[in-house]
Amino acid sequence: MKAQTISLPIKTPDGTFLAHYSEKGLVELSFPGRHGHNGSVKLEKGMPAKIHAWHRTTEAALTKALTGAKPKKFPPFHAEGTEFQKSVWREMRKIAGGKTKSYGEIAEAIGKPKAMRAVGGACGANPIPVFVPCHRVLAANKKIGGFSGGREWKRKLLAREGITVDN
DNA sequence: CATCAAAAACTCC
DNA sequence: GGAGTTTTTGATG
Numbered sequence: 321m322k323a324q325t326i327s328l329p330i331k332t333p334d335g336t337f338l339a340h341y342s343e344k345g346l347v348e349l350s351f352p353g354r355h356g357h358n359g360s361v362k363l364e365k366g367m368p369a370k371i372h373a374w375h376r377t378t379e380a381a382l383t384k385a386l387t388g389a390k391p392k393k394f395p396p397f398h399a400e401g402t403e404f405q406k407s408v409w410r411e412m413r414k415i416a417g418g419k420t421k422s423y424g425e426i427a428e429a430i431g432k433p434k435a436m437r438a439v440g441g442a443c444g445a446n447p448i449p450v451f452v453p454c455h456r457v458l459a460a461n462k463k464i465g466g467f468s469g470g471r472e473w474k475r476k477l478l479a480r481e482g483i484t485v486d487n
Numbered sequence: 488c489a490t491c492a493a494a495a496a497c498t499c500c
Numbered sequence: 501g502g503a504g505t506t507t508t509t510g511a512t513g
Contacts, residue, residue, distance in 0.1 A: 402508075404508090405507090405508090422497090422498095424497075424498065427506090432506070434504085435505070435506045436497045436505085437495065437496095438495085438497090438507040439496090439506090440496040440497055441494090441495050443496055460498060461498090465496040466495090468496085474496090
């Protein structure tokens with residue numbers, strides 16, 4: 321179970337995302353249709369004003385990121401995970417827009433070139449897709465691999481950045 | 488709480 | 501197509 325989180329919807333041309341916030345920042349971002357019950361959003365009572373401010377930033381950043389552009393500003397992240405996962409996510413955020421990296425590249429970058437399989441797992445555990453560009457990570461042979469919100473989404477996001485993949 | 492077993496968004500032979 | 505490497509997660513004693 322997670323700590324108290326506040327969930328707010330974000331409407332985009334591609335559907336309604338769901339952003340989960342904690343007292344420290346953005347915890348998780350869900351893709352449309354993947355949050356089970358569409359419309360069953362829980363709103364905690366005492367929503368701090370700062371969260372509303374974060375949400376405004378998140379909304380702008382997400383909308384911009386979906387067009388293939390690089391968002392100007394991000395809300396504070398509160399992604400929790402193991403040290404290994406944090407290293408992977410941190411490395412992924414270094415990937416410039418329009419560029420891709422392979423799981424092997426990431427593994428090597430964090431000093432464990434043979435942990436590419438585990439890197440894939442860390443990517444799958446990434447709570448904040450799009451902002452942490454896990455979609456820019458392809459397999460060594462330029463295959464899609466997989467994606468939390470569905471392979472369709474990964475392909476769509478890449479296409480908007482001018483990247484095409486076979487699989 | 489410590490240990491074992493199975494699975495995963497991979498890569499190389 | 502098959503084997504190998506690393507980490508995470510859930511079950512078992």
